[in-house]
Amino acid sequence: MGATAVQELDKVVIKFAGDSGDGMQLTGTQFTGTSALLGNDIATFPDYPAEIRAPQGTVAGVSGFQVHIGQTHIYTPGDQPDVLVAMNAAALKANINEVPRGKTIIVDTDNFKRKDWEKAGFEEDPLESGLLKDYHVIEAPITSLTRTALEGMGLDNKSITRSKNMFALGMVYWMFSRPLDYTERFLKDKFANKELIYEANVKALKAGYNYAETIEALSSAFTVLPADMEPGLYKNIMGNEATAWGFLAAAEKTGKELFLGSYPITPASDILHEISKHKHFGAKAFQAEDEIAGITSAIGAAFAGDLAITTTSGPGLALKGEALGLAVMTELPLVVVDVQRGGPSTGLPTKTEQSDLMQALYGRNGESPVIVVAAKSPAHCFDMAYTAAKLALEHVTPVVLLTDGYVANGSQPWRIKKVEDLEPIVPHEASKNMLNWQPYERDANTLARYMVYPGTPGYEHRVGGLEKDHLTGNVSYDPQNHEEMVKTREEKVQRVADYIPELEVEGAQEGELLVVGWGGTYGSLTTAVKQCEVQNRPVGHAHFSYIKPLPKNTAEVFSRFKKILVCELNNGQFVKYLRGELPQFEYLQYNKIQGLPFRVAEITREIKKILL
């Protein structure tokens, strides 16, 4: 069968789905890593339940991993899978509505017995009922084939069953002409001290690969050729990892020690995990007793001269609100990362949403302005973490960096940067020869105060949460001084507009419609706008990474279009902000609040509706 025709594809979306204990996340990341090494552009999206082990075999317990690979540039994990791997009936039930007719579904028939499909909520056997008649279905007894392949190795039943994900991965590797060596290296490393488990996994992987080649069911194998990407050294990076690395890079660039005060919270904890690994770079990861201690310890560290950050998600940002106000009042450099998830309250911890924007902008007592920025893709998290640190240190103010579950857990190729090539960061500190330094004396341009850290003789001073005299920083109840300080703190943040890039428009530079978005929806919006272009419906796309302050040319960009459509994964927060900041324009809005990213098709449909 070695002569099977290999068909070239432009791009393909594969979804691996199974029980949360089936190892689907690992299977998906392996396929991603292998494809990345082949030079494909990639985007991934893990989709897993909040429960660590939800009841086996139920829809609630289904864990999925979607990967989009392409030989052209791709910006999203894909709307709908071209291939669904369903390790049990529940995985099929949870995903079948997403798979367009005519596409391929691989099922592990061993997990489609009566009790399995009943548990999954099917009324009748989905393999017999005609539900799948319009699909190309590959029925494979993956569990029992894995068992047969590993017979006689002396492994217990549980270990054997756990290798079935490698069998499935092997099948998909063959279908898409991927080599096995990346995963073999990974397994060798992962099971370095468990030789037998390593051998079993590799055996299952190869058995799956050979099985796919052998069975008649697969009429042809596919391949996706390398994408045409900017030359350079690449690696696959996840959003949270990129965020952590951006801060590590900023610390090395400034020669400062990085201090992270944090409390574990989904989906932000991976930033804490990543920074905890790197104490040798002078990174101090302090796991605090709660969210409030996370930020206040960071404020203490900022006062003492570290590059101070705290990481959290929506509920944690709510708890940090009072302390963030303290950082505003004491005018200290601090970065708060909010990896947004569905809310309010505990909400949807593992699902994505953009509903913390108002909280980031206004969620504090008093007039409490901070810089708000957002990352638009997994790799962009690196740039925005670095930028947030730069703005905090140079403008001596707190910065909120908004990412979300979608970009935080998603991954894409990152063109590796070198610290020496990054923009310089010059922390705004008092120089030794500054005469008559005062704690709240300001730079004439940025209005940033000049930092002096404890340990510096002759500069002993006090800061605190009570209103400050505009110069000495002493406690002041003077009415005029308060008004001046409120306005100065706002002005200081607004002046950051002089130091950030202008807003760029992709696609049409003027005309009928401008699609506007911010943060993690970039991939869906840019793909939709590009599709419309191909269909001769030119629209522009402006995507905001800088929210407060807005880029200086925002009004000018808006004025070039007849209509403005603001797309967000919330009930309309950015559009409300724009209506307040730039009331001279009319805004249309498109909102989705399902804990899921935009599908490209949803955006194109909306665009078409408006352009009719």
Place this chain on the structure above:
Amino acid sequence: MATTETQEYTYKDFASDQEVRWCPGCGDYAILKAVQRAMPEIGVKKENIVFVSGIGCSSRFPYYMNTYGFHGIHGRAPALATGVKLANPELSVWEITGDGDALAIGGNHFIHAIRRNVDLNILLFNNKIYGLTKGQFSPTTDLGFKTKSSPQGTIDNPFNPGELVIGASGNFFARVTDTNPKLMQQIFIESAKHKGTSVVEIMQNCVIFNDKVFAPYTAKENRADHILEVRHGEPMRFGANNEKGLVLKGFKLEVATIGENGVTEDDILVHDAHEPDSTLHMMLAKLHDPIVNGVIRDVPAETFELRMQRQVEEIERTSKFKSVNDLFTSGETWEIKPH
């Protein structure tokens, strides 16, 4: 050398130019003076001293010290102070707090700072009342006490700060009254010397909302019979003629009078502040008549920042990453060649 230079300090070097604004007659004045008098004795340059506080009357303290200072938010001073200390372990970090700040809104941070054993010196001004908000009961207010928010008397059981500190595995706890400046000064110096979290409870009189709450101990005629001042290595004796002392009967501490019931000087317990087993320290902290003053517990223990430092050194020694550039290029990478 630091020591010779700091010896030239007088208490005046530690007074800031800010007007002190506590109520006339407030116990805080005496505490401020005692701290300012202790500072020249701790052997630290004043630029390396940081006073951190939360919210409450006591928390205005940093404004009055001519050192680095940070007036924080309610209850969060232990976390703020921890951040300062971890950012720069060379600093001598002091936290000023009150019974509401430390034990109510900040209870969580208080016990966790103690548990971690970061080298912080916590001075807890306990006046058994909320002063700044004008007279509500606090977590240390005696059961049944009438305040503005407990007009029929409190129904809350109070905390004993010493019990809480030792219960949170604290290694240094001392207690002193605001009427004893000499002992305050001594204890502050002791607490500065202790490496790790030290807590000093100061029985402080709120002249406006809870005046004379400690008078049963501190009034001149009561002191000798109702305050037991302990010193490491010395028998725990008190009384106008030093005739009373503590003895252990079964598992309980009792007050005995020397010469009565066959009790001799040798029967009186000798204070051992350095004993790692905290059983007796806990009993001393809980004793309410006499109430125990002095350093009740002072046991050396490894600090959090030392452990952190050791981890850093270990990973620096073993890691092949010297720059984040090495991290970025580690693992699986691929090259896209120019076309």
